[in-house]
Amino acid sequence: MSGKKCTTVVTTNEQVNDIITLVNDIRSSLKGDYNVSAPGLAIGSTKSAVANAAFDYQIAGVRYSKAAIAAGTAPGNDVIPEDTFGAVAFDIDAAGTITVVEAADNATGYTTAALAIAGVADVATGKARMGYVTASGSEADFTFGTTLLDAADTTVAYTDADTAFEAIGSAVTLLDGQS
Secondary structure (H helix, E strand, C coil), X not given: CCCCCCCXXXXXXXXHHHHHHHHHHHHHHHHCCEECCCCCCEECCCCCCEEECCEEEEECCEEEEECCEEEEECCCCCEECCCCEEEEEEEEEXXXXXXXXXXXXXXXXXXXXXXXXXXXXCXXXXXXXXXXXEEEECCCCEECCCCCCCCCCEEEEEEXXXXXXXXXXXXCCCCCCCC
16 A cells, blocks of 8 residues: 555535535526626726726626726716715626616615615626725715715725626535535
8 A cells, every 4th residue: 555545525415415506506607697807996087987997797698898988987966965875886788888776775875885785776687787886975965976086075985896706706615514
């Protein structure tokens, strides 16, 4: 014998079913609508708009590329009451058209940025979610599309949606007791 240790791996039906479920989830994700690379949401050269970097995305299993938009896309026109948060999402379709989805209660405002993001409707079929922008004004109402995104009295955050591979990675968990 060469001194190598032989290890027997025992799997249960539950573990096998978990693996099958994971593989099917990955397969479905790879055929779906998602970002392949990060869109890089940021303040645009038009200071009231949201820029994106060049990125790739997939709709219904077909891969597309979107060029950078330095000037940015107008983030809607909702008015967020002073000292509350609002959110908008940016979605893209197969034609490369970017649309804005405003959170349902932006006009009332949310107590946190996370709650504002939760108020945005799910992405529509045939579109990929690029990400979110949250905003709040500490000295006045914040108006998307009008208030400058770098105004002194504002808090603005840009969050790219996960790429498919980041989402798959976060979904993978270790089997019982393995490290």
